Amino acid sequence: MESESALKGLSALAQEARLSVFRLLVKAGPEGMAAGEIARHLAIPANTLSAQLTVLSNADLIQARREGRSIIYAVRFETMRDLLIFLTRDCCAGHAEVCAPLAEIALRGCSAGTGDKDETPARSCCS
Amino acid sequence: MESESALKGLSALAQEARLSVFRLLVKAGPEGMAAGEIARHLAIPANTLSAQLTVLSNADLIQARREGRSIIYAVRFETMRDLLIFLTRDCCAGHAEVCAPLAEIALRGCSAGTGDKDETPARSCCS
DNA sequence: TCATTGATTCCAGAATTATGGAAATATAGC
DNA sequence: GCTATATTTCCATAATTCTGGAATCAATGA
Structure with missing residues (x-):
């Protein structure tokens, strides 16, 4: 993108x-x-x-x-993925303090939830 | 965030x-x-x-x-990280096709570069 | 065909955001 | 104190975006 x-x-x-x-x-x-x-x-x-x-x-x-x-x-989702990748490359390049936590979130994936009190239970994904 | x-x-x-x-x-x-x-x-x-x-x-x-x-x-970088995490949770929740490539980018981190032709060489990071 | 429902387009006024000239503020050196 | 440099603030204009009423379009069912 x-x-x-x-x-x-x-x-x-x-x-x-x-x-x-x-x-x-x-x-x-x-x-x-x-x-x-x-x-x-x-x-x-x-x-x-x-x-x-x-x-x-x-x-x-x-x-x-x-x-x-x-x-x-x-x-x-492809577009959102591409946007996230664009932003990640832009701000991650060279900066472990950004990459690392983000990688963890992305790996754990959906299990984290959005934090909203009215959120629906997360589905399993991201094997 | x-x-x-x-x-x-x-x-x-x-x-x-x-x-x-x-x-x-x-x-x-x-x-x-x-x-x-x-x-x-x-x-x-x-x-x-x-x-x-x-x-x-x-x-x-x-x-x-x-x-x-x-x-x-x-x-x-903390703010940018938080923004990325917010967006990732928002759009990744339940969708491996978003999480997985993003996790890979974040893990590889900066080595990917921005894709710009005028970009400077990426620094090492994200052990 | 007609009436109903779901959604969009048209349009104009309101609100917000962007831009840059001119003046003001802050720091440094003499 | 004076001058030069770096940046910001003030302010007005221009441009863009947001909003919703009224009209229109599309699909369904009778």
């Missing part, structure tokens, strides 16, 4: 509502969640949410598919 | 000039770089750069110290 895409991704996530949407979609996993359901969850007007989903889509962080009358959004 | 700090960090990095400044400071390492030198490197007017450095400082991503007439800025 070059810095232009990274910038798009960062900008997309750098807003409260959009970060919430993204976090919700991460929880929802590959099956995703319908726009309306997201709107209900986060109490955002449909048209406002739509604009925010467009920003996330343009950054390639999420992906839409139609299912009946609903449009289902799901995270594109 | 809670989402408010993460948001600050993301916003700070979500701008072309600021991302460049940050990347430059990462390269510069703990010794940091004087504001004027940054400005010369990136061809940004001093006062504009100053505003951008303020944003990065407020997000705690960089730290200033005075040295004679110069003010030296250096990356705060």
Whole structure:
């Protein structure tokens, strides 16, 4: 990922509502969640949410598919992975105090959880 | 790191000039770089750069110290580490396709480089 | 075809962020 | 104290982003 895409991704996530949407979609996993359901969850007007989903889509962080009358959004994990790798290389290069703890988190992976009090139990992964 | 700090960090990095400044400071390492030198490197007017450095400082991503007439800025790696961990937990939870490659990068650490053609040789780290 | 539901687009006003000229502040050397 | 250098603050303008009402589009079912 070059810095232009990274910038798009960062900008997309750098807003409260959009970060919430993204976090919700991460929880929802590959099956995703319908726009309306997201709107209900986060109490955002449909048209406002739509604009925010467009920003996330343009950054390639999420992906839409139609299912009946609903449009289902799901995270594109490859993009998020690439963004994380970009940032890690940018700030890790030469600095063990960043690399090491991050590696540990990534290895332990999901078992760590998000720290939210309302979080759902983590699934097993990262063999 | 809670989402408010993460948001600050993301916003700070979500701008072309600021991302460049940050990347430059990462390269510069703990010794940091004087504001004027940054400005010369990136061809940004001093006062504009100053505003951008303020944003990065407020997000705690960089730290200033005075040295004679110069003010030296250096990356705060703990903050960047926390931001990366926040993002990793947010998007890695349950998804090996994100965790695994990221863990590998973090373990190999700096040896990977940034991919830029003008990058300096990576230093050894991450034993 | 018509009504309903789910979602988007259009648009304009509000809010925030970015930029840089001019003036001010801080340090150093003479 | 005076001058030069390094940087910041003040301030106004420009640019961008955010928000939501109203209208529109798409799919479903009767």
